[in-house]
Amino acid sequence: MHAPGVSFGRLPRIDYPYRFFVTATLFVIALAIFILFSGEIPWSNRWQPAMLFITHGFTLGFITTIMMGALLQIIPVVGGGALPNINVVATISYIFHLLGTSLLMKNFVWPDDYSQVLSVVFLVLGLGIYIVTVFGLLFKKVTQGATLAGIRNALLFLSLTVVIGCLLQFSNAGGDLLPANKSYTNLHALLGGLGWMGLLILAVSFQIVPMFHVAPIFPKYLTRYLPKVLFLLLIALLLIVAIFNEVSNDLVHYLGKSLLLLNCLYMVVLLKTLNKRKRKIRDTTVMYWQLTAFSMILLTCLTFIAQFTIIDKATEPVVNNLINLLLQKQDLLLAAIFIYFFVISVLQGMILKILPFLSYTHLQQLCLTNFKAMEYIPHMHEFLNKRHGLYLFFLHCSTGLSLLATILIPAIYWLFGMLLLVEFSLLLAIMIKVIGLYKISLQKIKTLKGNNIEHCFTE
Amino acid sequence: MEQVTLNVSGLAPPEPMTKIVLALSNLQKLQYLKVIHRRQPFPLFERLLAGGWGYVCNEISEQRFIIYIYHLRDQGKFLALFDSELNC
Numbered sequence: 001m002h003a004p005g006v007s008f009g010r011l012p013r014i015d016y017p018y019r020f021f022v023t024a025t026l027f028v029i030a031l032a033i034f035i036l037f038s039g040e041i042p043w044s045n046r047w048q049p050a051m052l053f054i055t056h057g058f059t060l061g062f063i064t065t066i067m068m069g070a071l072l073q074i075i076p077v078v079g080g081g082a083l084p085n086i087n088v089v090a091t092i093s094y095i096f097h098l099l100g101t102s103l104l105m106k107n108f109v110w111p112d113d114y115s116q117v118l119s120v121v122f123l124v125l126g127l128g129i130y131i132v133t134v135f136g137l138l139f140k141k142v143t144q145g146a147t148l149a150g151i152r153n154a155l156l157f158l159s160l161t162v163v164i165g166c167l168l169q170f171s172n173a174g175g176d177l178l179p180a181n182k183s184y185t186n187l188h189a190l191l192g193g194l195g196w197m198g199l200l201i202l203a204v205s206f207q208i209v210p211m212f213h214v215a216p217i218f219p220k221y222l223t224r225y226l227p228k229v230l231f232l233l234l235i236a237l238l239l240i241v242a243i244f245n246e247v248s249n250d251l252v253h254y255l256g257k258s259l260l261l262l263n264c265l266y267m268v269v270l271l272k273t274l275n276k277r278k279r280k281i282r283d284t285t286v287m288y289w290q291l292t293a294f295s296m297i298l299l300t301c302l303t304f305i306a307q308f309t310i311i312d313k314a315t316e317p318v319v320n321n322l323i324n325l326l327l328q329k330q331d332l333l334l335a336a337i338f339i340y341f342f343v344i345s346v347l348q349g350m351i352l353k354i355l356p357f358l359s360y361t362h363l364q365q366l367c368l369t370n371f372k373a374m375e376y377i378p379h380m381h382e383f384l385n386k387r388h389g390l391y392l393f394f395l396h397c398s399t400g401l402s403l404l405a406t407i408l409i410p411a412i413y414w415l416f417g418m419l420l421l422v423e424f425s426l427l428l429a430i431m432i433k434v435i436g437l438y439k440i441s442l443q444k445i446k447t448l449k450g451n452n453i454e455h456c457f458t459e
Numbered sequence: 460m461e462q463v464t465l466n467v468s469g470l471a472p473p474e475p476m477t478k479i480v481l482a483l484s485n486l487q488k489l490q491y492l493k494v495i496h497r498r499q500p501f502p503l504f505e506r507l508l509a510g511g512w513g514y515v516c517n518e519i520s521e522q523r524f525i526i527y528i529y530h531l532r533d534q535g536k537f538l539a540l541f542d543s544e545l546n547c
Contacts, residue, residue, distance in 0.1 A: 213471065357472055365503070368483070
């Protein structure tokens with residue numbers, strides 16, 4: 001039965017997630033331009049200031065921004081309820097997150113005291129307001145479900161990642177809170193990567209894959225226990241580093257590899273689930289999921305192989321040199337596979353699905369008060385041309401491969417920069433087309449008599 | 460009251476919503492819609508109320524839901540029918 005007076009998840013205004021999506025894409029376009037002008041220096045090692053600029057451009061500027069926007073829509077749809085004070089939260093957190101991320105990135109390459117302090121303040125405010133609001137809602141939910149519980153856990157690790165990031169910034173400014181070794185930097189990366197991003201992808205996939213692809217639901221033992229095991233392993237990692245101040249000990253390595261292995265096994269299940277979907281028509285989002293899954297499998301294999309690689313002095317010098325180069329650059333290569341092929345693939349696939357879906361759904365819901373509005377709603381294929389989605393996918397693969405090549409051969413950085421610029425310009429163009437078509441359709445529906453339009457794109 | 464049945468359980472979003480809206484636009488007086496769905500369409504529920512529709516959602520299993528949608532002007536008749544025949 002329905003319970004009168006209970007909000008079952010009213011969708012927020014469509015421009016709230018869209019502003020996050022568009023801004024995230026602009027971040028990467030700016031990043032691409034930076035890469036084109038920064039030469040070969042960033043690619044020598046992960047500690048280069050320009051490489052930190054690039055890394056945080058992807059992780060904070062694109063990935064976190066997209067996820068913040070997406071959660072605003074996902075939580076109501078999966079029964080999490082309406083976010084309180086959504087107007088204030090979506091605006092203030094957006095502004096502070098945008099400012100904080102921009103200043104943080106700027107400070108890596110062009111440091112100054114003001115931007116160092118302001119970046120921390122703005123990021124804490126932006127992410128803090130967002131996290132507290134979503135957390136507060138999810139804690140009140142009586143029945144969580146695996147997805148909502150997973151989102152809550154992912155946000156916890158985002159919080160921890162931000163806290164460690166702030167401590168690192170403080171240390172960089174001369175503070176004496178953290179040990180001089182790189183243990184907390186690595187922890188920051190692991191908690192942000194496998195904690196925030198990994199757990200969120202897992203939680204969201206539990207819903208999105210069966211929902212959008214008419215696939216079977218994931219096995220109960222998986223949705224019930226896997227997130228908990230991953231959560232505990234990550235907490236154990238955090239405690240070990242906090243207690244021993246050291247990341248190089250064997251236990252931490254085993255924990256890290258266990259995390260990867262579990263994610264890898266989940267991806268195998270995900271591939272099998274996708275294979276059982278009812279309608280096996282070609283779908284670019286499915287291709288993205290498959291790329292994501294294979295990337296995690298490859299990443300896990302490479303991590304284990306790197307441990308056991310033995311350089312035989314009798315091997316051909318060319319092969320020997322290549323192995324040496326791969327081992328020397330393994331941190332960057334593994335990070336690139338994780339960020340670009342694993343995380344960004346999921347997000348791009350999700351955007352291609354969500355953008356037309358949200359636009360269509362928002363317009364469609366207006367039809368319940370006036371059925372005549374239905375004739376003004378464009379078909380889903382008019383929102384997103386399937387061919388454009390396919391172009392984007394192949395561009396994404398090419399850009400990713402050029403990224404790996406650039407890590408090994410920094411002289412071809414310009415190729416990666418160019419492909420990145422083209423790829424995300426296409427993504428931006430797709431977004432603008434969808435938003436534009438939504439606005440035109442909304443305008444036509446608004447002119448119909450008797451409509452009570454609550455969700456307007458602009459005031 | 461007359462039942463109109465709609466099975467959207469094999470459809471991917473947003474087709475279920477499209478079919479439901481289309482079916483509602485064609486509903487006549489004293490007709491109600493029985494929707495067989497894989498999920499609980501949460502965003503739909505609130506809009507239904509705003510649009511002058513009532514609904515009842517029964518969970519049969521984790522991936523099977525029966526949603527009855529009726530016009531609020533027929534609420535009395537529908538609820539009487541639901542209590543006597545449909546809610547088994």
